[in-house]
Amino acid sequence: MLYRENGQFKTSYADDQQLFPIAQDRWSILALTVFAFIGIPLLVDEYLLRAILIPFLILSLAALGVNILVGYCGQITLGAGAFMAVGAYAAYNFHSRLPGMPLVLSMLLGGVTAALVGIFFGIPSLRVRGLYLAVATLAAQFFTDWVFLRVPWFTDHAASGSVSVSNLQILGWQIAEPVDKYLFCLFWLTVFALLAKNMTRSAIGRQWMAIRDMDVAAEVIGIRPLFAKLSAFAVSSFYVGTAGALWGFIHLSSWEPAAFSVDRSFQLLFMVIIGGLGSIMGSFFGAAFIVILPIVLNQFLPALGRLVGLNISTAGVSHAELIIFGSLIIFFLIKEPHGIARLWSTGKEKLRLWPFPH
Amino acid sequence: MTRQIGEAILDLKNVSLSFGGVKALTDISFDIREHEIRAIIGPNGAGKSSMLNVINGVYRPQQGEIVLRGERFSRMNPYKAAKAGISRTFQNIALFKGMSVLDNIMTGRSLKIGSNLLQQAFWWGPARREELAHRAKVEEVIDFLEIQHIRKTPVGRLPYGLQKRVDLGRALAMEPSILLLDEPMAGMNVEEKQDMCRFILDVNDQFGTTIVLIEHDMAVVMDISDRVVVLDYGKKIGDGAPEEVRANPDVISAYLGAGH
Structure with a gap:
C-alpha cells in the first residue's frame, strides 16, 4: 500500500531516466545513506564496526567490481583476490616510496595499477569463455601470490611479503579510530557505488550486457567486443583493486599475501552469485550475507546444539559454515540464478500491487 | 510510391564461401540498388543466411569481394559493416x-x-x-x-x-542505409505478418532504406519485393523482377519441386 507509484507521472525522458525513478525508492535510499553516515557511528560499538561493518563495506566494493565483470559483462573470473592484492601492494608502494603522497591518491593509483593488470589478464577473454576463462584468470591468482611472496622489490624487501602502513590521514583527519575507518570506507563505497550505477545505466553498461547476452548480435550492431570486454576487466579490476587497498590500509593495516588468497577470489564470486548477478544492489546483499552468516552461525549454532543436547565445537561450526555455504550456492544456482536481488525485486513488484493483486 | 530506385549501392562479385569441404556459396554475383527491396529466396540450406552473413562480415568468403558505394571490401567485418550503415535482424x-x-x-x-x-x-x-x-x-x-x-x-x-x-x-535504431532482414516473418500468424509487411514497406518508403530480405512466404516476397535473387545449393539460379523469377523454369523445378 505504501510502495506504490500511482500518481507519479513522468513528463520528460530525464525524469524517467533518473537514478531511482520511483519516489519511495529515492527517499528510502536517501534515508539509509543518512542513517549510515550519522546514525550508525552514534549507535554502534567498536566491535561491530571492526568485525562486521568495515569488512562488509570493503567486500561490498570488491563484490561490486566482480559483479561488473561477471554479472554485467558475463566474463567469469577467479582472479579477484589477485587484483585485490595488486591494488593493495601497488597502493602500498606508491604510499611508502613517494613521501608526501596523499592517501586517496595512492589508493586510486593502486586501483589504476590493478586495472592495467586486469586488462592484461583479460586478454584471453577475447578468445576463450566460460570455464576456460576462469582457468586463465586463476593464473592471475597464482601469479600474484608468487610475485608478492618471492619478489622482494614489490614488498619493499619485507620478510615473507608482510608490510604495514601507519599514520593514515587525509588533510589532517587521522584515520585511526574504527569510527573514522568506517566513515572513510563508507564514503568511498558511496561514491563508487554511484559511479557504478551510472556506468551500468549508460552506454557502456549496455555494451557490457549486450556482450554478455549475445556477443554476435552485439558485434553486428557496432559494439567492439575488444573494447567492451577489456573495459569491463579494467573497471572491475579498478574496483577490486581499490577494495584491496582499503582492505590492506584501513581494515588490516598490516598484511601479507595470504590475505588475498584464492579463497578470497572464491568468496567474492560466491557473493555475487548469492547476491545477484548483474545487480548493484545484489553486490551489497551478497557481501552482507557472506560477512554476517559466519558470525550468526558462530552465535547461534552452539546454542542450538545445546538445545538438543549436542555440544558443537568451534571446528564443527566452521565446518557447518562450509556446508551451509555450499548448499546455499547450489540452491541459488538452481532456484534463483539472479540471487537475493531478484527475490528482492520480485518482492517489490508484489508489494506494488498489495493488497489488491488483481 | 515516391521512392526512386537508384544505382547499385552494394555489389557482390563472385563470392564463394565454404566450410571445410562444404560449399555454402559458389561464385555468386548480384547487386543491390539504392532504395529497393531485394529478396533472397531459395529452399532450406540454399545459402541465404550465409549470404547475409557474408554481406555484414560475420563470415569471410574465400573468394570474391563486396563493393559498397564504390569501395572494395575483400575482408569485411561486422564492425566495419555497421559503420558503413548496414544493420540486420536475425533468423533466430x-x-x-x-x-x-x-x-x-x-x-x-x-x-x-x-x-x-x-x-x-x-x-x-x-x-x-x-x-x-x-x-x-x-x-x-x-x-x-x-x-x-x-x-x-x-x-x-x-x-x-x-x-x-x-x-x-x-x-x-542504427538508422541504417541498408537493412538486412533474415526471415522477419517466420513463425508469425497472418495478422503479425501483415504488421511486419507494413513496417518493412514503411521503412523503405519513409526512410528510403534499402532492404535485403530473406523470406519463405512466397506471397509476401512476390508482393513487396522489387527484385528477387534465387539460390539453390549455394548457386544462383535466378535473378530479376518477381514475375520473371516466377516464370523461370529453373526456379520452378528447384524451388517449387519438379512435379509442380
Missing part, C-alpha cells in the same frame, strides 16, 4: 535477453555514442545530454513499431512476434 532472434526493450533498442545507438567511460560514470553533461537525445530517437522507433506499452519489459518475457518486432527496432 538474437536479442539481449537480460535487458528491457528500451535498453535493447538503445544498444542500436552504440555507434553514435560520443561520450567516454568517465563522462558516463559521472553522468557528466555530454553523457547525460547524449543519453536523452538517443532516448528521444529510440522513442521514435518505439512509436513507429507501436511497442510503447512494452518498453520497460525484459525481452525474455515477450511473445515471439513482439520479440521479432524489437529485433527490427534495434536494427532501425
